[in-house]
Amino acid sequence: MALDFTLEALPVKSDQKNDRFGRAAILKPEQLGELFGELRTERDRFLFGICYFTASRITETLRLERSDIVGATITFRKQNTKTKTTRQAAMHPTLVTLMEEYELPESGYLFPGRHGRGRLTRQGADLVLREACERVGLVGVSTHSFRRSFVTQMKEEGKTPVQIKEYTGHRNLASLLHYFGA
8 A cells, every 4th residue: 555645735724863862863755655564553554644644742642532533633632732732633635544444442542552441652652663663674763753754844845834833733933943944
């Protein structure tokens, strides 16, 4: 299955991570395609699809509940975001496809933990990603790579820092300016 990782269809309102102070790798669309091809379950593809196409942090994504998806919109509730603000993200057509392939739970967390209890942990998601990266041969990738890759892709497609900030939920423009060489 060929997935489209370009962002033209989304409406708008590799440096390497060497240590914990480094930055996560930025993935190009073809690398994202390879990586998603190595994710072994529909759950994992949908999980990391949300991280990429909504530029959400892994903890925000893992805290999503079934009720946070209405139609083709995902709501990140303020109690689950770093900036403590609610934001909504329109779903890219590829993300809709990934959602349709994943059997959404009827209620509760979108990504339940083992045996349906609680939710998948950040460490569990990180392990899934590391294993897929090893199979593809990608280095320096972390769960934050999806957010950084999305912002970089938006910038390359000509979006302004204000447009990016509005979509990603960044608290201020200063945190985005390094993408613009400032």
